[in-house]
Amino acid sequence: MAATVRPEVPAASRAAALVGRLTLDEKAALTAGVDSWHTAVIPRLGIPALRLSDGPSGARGDTSPQGVPRTPSICIPSGTALGATWDPDLVAEAAAAVARQALEKGARVLLAPTVNLHRHPLWGRNFEAFSEDPVLTARLAVAYIRAVQGAGVAATVKHLVGNESEFERNTASSDIDERTLRELYLLPFEHAVRVAGVLAVMTSYNRVNGCHVPDDARLLAGVLRGEWGFRGLVMTDWFGLSRTAEAARAGLDLEMPGPARSYGPALAAAVRAGEVEEARLDDAARHVLELQERVGGLDAPPGEEAPLDRPEDRALTRRCAAASIVLLANRGLLPLDAGALRRILVVGPNATRPAITGGGSALVVPHYRLTPLQVLRDRLGPGCEVVHEEGAGEGGIRRAAELARGADAVIAVVGTDPDVEGESFDRVSMDLPGDQDALVSSVCGANPRTVVVVNSGAPVSLPWREGCAALLQCYFAGQELSSALVDVLLGEADPGGRLPTTLPVRLEHAPAFGSFPSESSHVRYAEGPLIGYRWYEARHLPVAFPFGHGLSYTTFEIGPPKLSATTLGPGERLRVTVPVRNTGGRSGSEVVQLYVAPPGGGRRDPGGRLRPVKELRAFAKVHLAPGQAAEVELELGERAFAYWDVADADWFALQARHPVSVTHGHDAPLHRERAGWYVDPGVHRLLVGRSSADIAHAAEVSVSGGGEPLDPSLPPD
Ligand code: GLC
Numbered sequence: 001m002a003a004t005v006r007p008e009v010p011a012a013s014r015a016a017a018l019v020g021r022l023t024l025d026e027k028a029a030l031t032a033g034v035d036s037w038h039t040a041v042i043p044r045l046g047i048p049a050l051r052l053s054d055g056p057s058g059a060r061g062d063t064s065p066q067g068v069p070r071t072p073s074i075c076i077p078s079g080t081a082l083g084a085t086w087d088p089d090l091v092a093e094a095a096a097a098v099a100r101q102a103l104e105k106g107a108r109v110l111l112a113p114t115v116n117l118h119r120h121p122l123w124g125r126n127f128e129a130f131s132e133d134p135v136l137t138a139r140l141a142v143a144y145i146r147a148v149q150g151a152g153v154a155a156t157v158k159h160l161v162g163n164e165s166e167f168e169r170n171t172a173s174s175d176i177d178e179r180t181l182r183e184l185y186l187l188p189f190e191h192a193v194r195v196a197g198v199l200a201v202m203t204s205y206n207r208v209n210g211c212h213v214p215d216d217a218r219l220l221a222g223v224l225r226g227e228w229g230f231r232g233l234v235m236t237d238w239f240g241l242s243r244t245a246e247a248a249r250a251g252l253d254l255e256m257p258g259p260a261r262s263y264g265p266a267l268a269a270a271v272r273a274g275e276v277e278e279a280r281l282d283d284a285a286r287h288v289l290e291l292q293e294r295v296g297g298l299d300a301p302p303g304e305e306a307p308l309d310r311p312e313d314r315a316l317t318r319r320c321a322a323a324s325i326v327l328l329a330n331r332g333l334l335p336l337d338a339g340a341l342r343r344i345l346v347v348g349p350n351a352t353r354p355a356i357t358g359g360g361s362a363l364v365v366p367h368y369r370l371t372p373l374q375v376l377r378d379r380l381g382p383g384c385e386v387v388h389e390e391g392a393g394e395g396g397i398r399r400a401a402e403l404a405r406g407a408d409a410v411i412a413v414v415g416t417d418p419d420v421e422g423e424s425f426d427r428v429s430m431d432l433p434g435d436q437d438a439l440v441s442s443v444c445g446a447n448p449r450t451v452v453v454v455n456s457g458a459p460v461s462l463p464w465r466e467g468c469a470a471l472l473q474c475y476f477a478g479q480e481l482s483s484a485l486v487d488v489l490l491g492e493a494d495p496g497g498r499l500p501t502t503l504p505v506r507l508e509h510a511p512a513f514g515s516f517p518s519e520s521s522h523v524r525y526a527e528g529p530l531i532g533y534r535w536y537e538a539r540h541l542p543v544a545f546p547f548g549h550g551l552s553y554t555t556f557e558i559g560p561p562k563l564s565a566t567t568l569g570p571g572e573r574l575r576v577t578v579p580v581r582n583t584g585g586r587s588g589s590e591v592v593q594l595y596v597a598p599p600g601g602g603r604r605d606p607g608g609r610l611r612p613v614k615e616l617r618a619f620a621k622v623h624l625a626p627g628q629a630a631e632v633e634l635e636l637g638e639r640a641f642a643y644w645d646v647a648d649a650d651w652f653a654l655q656a657r658h659p660v661s662v663t664h665g666h667d668a669p670l671h672r673e674r675a676g677w678y679v680d681p682g683v684h685r686l687l688v689g690r691s692s693a694d695i696a697h698a699a700e701v702s703v704s705g706g707g708e709p710l711d712p713s714l715p716p717d
Helices: 014-021 024-029 079-085 088-104 134-150 178-185 187-194 217-227 245-250 265-272 278-294 311-324 372-383 396-404 436-446 481-489 533-538 649-657
Strands: 154-160 173-175 200-203 233-235 326-330 343-347 385-389 409-415 450-455 470-474 522-524 543-545 556-558 574-582 588-597 615-624 629-636 643-645 676-678 682-691 694-703
Touching: 014 278, 024 265, 024 278, 079 088, 079 134, 079 311, 088 134, 088 311, 134 154, 134 178, 134 187, 134 615, 154 187, 178 187, 178 643, 187 200, 217 245, 233 278, 245 265, 245 278, 265 278, 311 481, 343 372, 343 396, 343 436, 372 385, 372 409, 372 481, 385 396, 396 436, 409 436, 436 450, 450 481, 470 481, 556 588, 556 682, 574 588, 574 615, 574 682, 588 629, 615 629
Parallel strands: 154 200, 173 522, 200 233, 343 385, 343 409, 409 450, 450 470
Antiparallel strands: 326 470, 556 574, 574 629, 588 615, 588 682, 643 676, 682 694
């Protein structure tokens, strides 16, 4: 997918003219919110307030002092569920529905998407983010942002950067080396800015390498605005600002929420004291007004909230939820034949309390919600007795086992909930809460026709996974979770999900196990670029289910890829065509995944660089009827073969003083003077498959490069 040219912010706009007419105090007033969700009004010039609204799973709109939304919202699948769809087009449809609802609530800025990465299974907000992989995250974020902004609402990509734990999130420092920052944690933000043209960025609460992001000139002025050319608005996370002059000089524009504390009048005073150039204040005020102008917010104040509950939005959310459900294992049980069922047992807490989203600012109150138990009873009708036993607590396990015997099937819906997975806290265990593991083992032992549905936002331990006849991962899939789940269980929808994150065998195997969360206020990203599957592959660790894994009710054959060339030179792009056929008897969807394996991947090269075994670089989802075939077109630019070299100024300085000979036992130089994206020359392998562990075909391309960094203007994809 070639990058589009970033939509330029109009230069001579009304905003620029307005800034020229504002007093210093009026400009400063615009740099801070006036309450939780609104920017300042400037009556003298007829500038209305601009309303902002959370969040990634739905437009919350205004909230009570306790943070409870005042009106209902469409609740689309959460980030991880969207990630599990691997379907940018579907994500775009869902995001557009959220944007429409934002406008119905008078909000023209949506505080979404969340593009932090699933660094560790216990991060409280994993559910809100898309994936462990930066490319999957980036592609879905671009689709989300383009759809929201295409509906006339500004998207706000968040939280820049290194917000992968909640414990002491306002004070801890995410200590991330530059190569890991660039290749992983900054990559989705780079795509959001350079490919999607996102209009707003939200800084994170945490420090990065000791510096609070709102105060970090290297990140904001240097990377975001200088390197990537971002010309939109930079806002804080809520109550995330503690300094005035440092943040202003770094490039922060807007303090949220109001009333002003470190910006507003304090910023005016800093300008008068000569600590901040007035030109920087002009920029900040202009960024606020340009954002307002770009989304039509200069002409009228926000209206009353009037959210609609549309049938088409319900249908879309249901389709999106089914596309996010991952069939991890199926030993002949699914789909269930509704006509043959006379008595089934339903157990587990989430059968009556499904987790449709996680806790915190992403939580919305849906227009309505159903439970899996309700929907099963409704859909199976009077011909099938649906017995329910939650199975919790004393005697619950025993009752459940007794009821399981003799049932035509058992459906165990287990998982977490917003009190277990949410904002401002991390989980302390990967195990299912309470005695759910015992419940699952008990009913699986009592009835071999047991399907287990794990309803969680992040990985959970699956100690009983070999003992159930079928296993589904159902993320926080939004308001239509229950209907979509039953659609899948009864075969009326194909389970379209593929894992956006590895499911580890045990927590101790996780990449960040030794460095999560913070210790003495520091989170050391010690695993470097080996996030997720990159770690398990480099360490040869077994996993419960690999990144990208997911079964369908039909089968597919992926044929050998055809390459537009077998070499790739500077400035060139490679097209990869992959044939796919539905070889089964039902319609279904397949996700063709393309990984790049660099020369020497998985081992340290002579320069000491450790390249992952392979990295996801492109993917496409196809929907095929039985016997239907298609050709998937993928495209790779030079960045797909590149890594970030932090350069080695020390070595060159030492060489200048005391030259030592260096044996270049490697095609690429061991030491580089300039930091940047580099490609090591040599044969790279293109691995095509249906998961990181299920590669169908390999091809080779010879890539030139090595000496000079890639042109920074090259698109990131
Ligand atoms: C929260 C979240 C952020 C959200 C904001 C407003 O603390 O970190 O994602 O948009 O505050 O609720």
